Amino acid sequence: MNSAVAGSAATGRLAVPDAELAWERAGSGDPVVLVHGSWDDRRSWDRVVPALARAHSVVRYDRRGHSESTAPPGQGSIVEDAEDLLAVVDALAGGRAHLVGHSYGASVVLLAAARRPSAVRSVTAHEPPLFALLREDPAAAAPLAEAAGWMRRAAELIESGDAEGGARAFVEHVGFGAGAWEGLFGPEARATIVRNAHTWLDQHRDPDRLAVDPSALANAGVPVAVTTGTATLPTYRAVVAALTRRLPELTVLPVSGAGHAPHISHPDVYADLLLTRLRTGS
Template identity: 50%
Template structure:
């Protein structure tokens, strides 16, 4: 899928807004297509709000899609070192300031971690969560199948960080995309301008890598909390994150798991219609609950 080709825009009756939100010393660049049911989208590593371009136009009428660049990505600033707890606080600020204090949250990869941490720490403003393959690698520790996957991913990510420190952002993106996240066909998901965007955001990935708390997910709080959770998982993605999703589903038995056939770690890019359909079913189910 060529991300430089934008999907058909929503109907003209949708109200489009954008702006900047000051929070925690940062300025977040945000964009909304406003209707009634607010859904906040949280992108993954290296990425920005444009990764949701193929999904938002496919959502049903009545959905307010709120997208923003996480601090340190594209249009958003990042004063000093960035840690995941700041990303969580930013998400809560976006919900409070742009949706009236309550919203459904969708997250991809690292953004999925942010969404789940927000649901665990601040359940009041989070109506529900749909996340795709959160990379909670510590869950693979000691697992006879998952441990080798964890070690391989750790080695690759260490090299990615070293490339970024050496000023080799494009090499870092290529290694991360091919070996950790998207597979050998990753360039089919990202056109040239999008690859440049990924490289420009590489420094924030380095801050994530250095953050000792970036995997500090409180599963007990999620299991005991009121927030409905749906995990989406692709059949063709990295084996490590597929296994992590399975472990999360075991630890959170109330959660729903939806498999997207043929998709990998980025169904919102490769299979936007299927991802939008999964989100629509999730919203319908949580509204009925």
Template identity: 40%
Template sequence: MARVGVNGVDLYCEVLGDGDPLVLVHGSWADHYTWLPVLDAFAERFRVLVYDRRGHSLSERPPGQGSRFEDEEDLAALMATLGSGPVYVAANSFGASTALGLAARRPELFRGLTVHEPPLLDVVADDPVLRPMMTSVRQEMAVVLDQLRAGETLAGARRFVEEIALGPGEWEKLPDKARDTLLTNAPTFLDEHGDPAWAALDLDRLAGHTVPVLVTHGTTSPVWLHRITARLTEALPQARAHTFEGSGHVPHVTSPEEYVDVMTGFVEEIRRSG
């Protein structure tokens, strides 16, 4: 266990295992603990860095409005601690948005990138089929954010889980630790949505690079997330896709063995081609 100072913020991180460098980036509301089901398996193959993003759990929560750009710069700094060469990154949800945003600007930092269901709403803003659904999603998100602003943290967290991310009844199925983590990190979720660029991505710039990208989604996730991953796969010539059958927004938790197999298989393909 360690605390590392990067970009003026103390971040909690752990480094395990030996081999090629791999950084795991968690999504909103969560922390490094969400990677526990796959951590030992990855540590047998990689030198793994897992951390709490700024504002989450054991990392410092700086005052003032934050931005995804700051998260991207934090990721870049942590990647540099693993050595001077490029790094593999596996990222989930908002962590996937963060990793993609950094890859668009700093492709030389990446050997390969695996992203699962980044909530990049702006990527599908022009999709006429999805427009009614996206209007509904944004309305639900607005209600969640209003509840968090009003101090109704439990109501907001539960609504996010059941109406946006996982589905009805899923709040009660979560372990106590997972619910506690959601409540702890709710203020950072609210802060993330104060950043006007939180859902944006420069697809054209990213498509101009050669970083290998694996874009994944789960069959039980909301349709709008699937459409975002499909748009990313269509737009990025260097990308390929994988579907986690029977899994949703956190396949490294619900299908850990498959997640490890898919990620390590992707890395082996990169090694063979390189």
């Protein structure tokens, strides 16, 4: 592990099996590890890190295959992402940390906590796309089918060489809603999304990516909360409802006015919510 330190901030690269992860850390106190979602990278947390770092040691990293992190050729899996996260906790957070994940990163956080509860002080997951939970829910059939169709379309566009078209199709029709491509993301963020399109395509081909079983956390002794935007898309609303049925002890925390990316659209509100959650564990 190589690192460069300036004051309380540090950056470096962590070797994990078949990959290297670019990471950074800020602040001091109880460790928190932030896990970004699909398409983007650790910079998506920029607007909430300063507030969190006033009370915590905040670690964030690019998941394998994203931006400054590497990945081997061949099909990846969400299990690899979960093991990477646990390696980050061991190497950079003293072996036990609060985990905060967004979207696909929330699925990674839940899986990591289920695989090794002893490494996790608490889980805060924002709208994990566990769409497999909706297959037996007739009320979710229409939005689930629509999301699946748009994901197939995004994959087709990327495979044909139109990474930007695929990214835009996903952002506006699966992830964040109409107008989000330009209304939520600036030019730099859009460029990052396009650069990471092929890593999303690899995730899309992983048969286990949407089927993380949250029931393993029911008796794991890890406090689990799901945050959800009050203006989020129907598919995510249905997933949150499905999670509450499977995890009776789950805490659901609404983010007023936000959608699927509160750390970008409502950073102050979301940071305050996280700080309260991390302080109280509920």
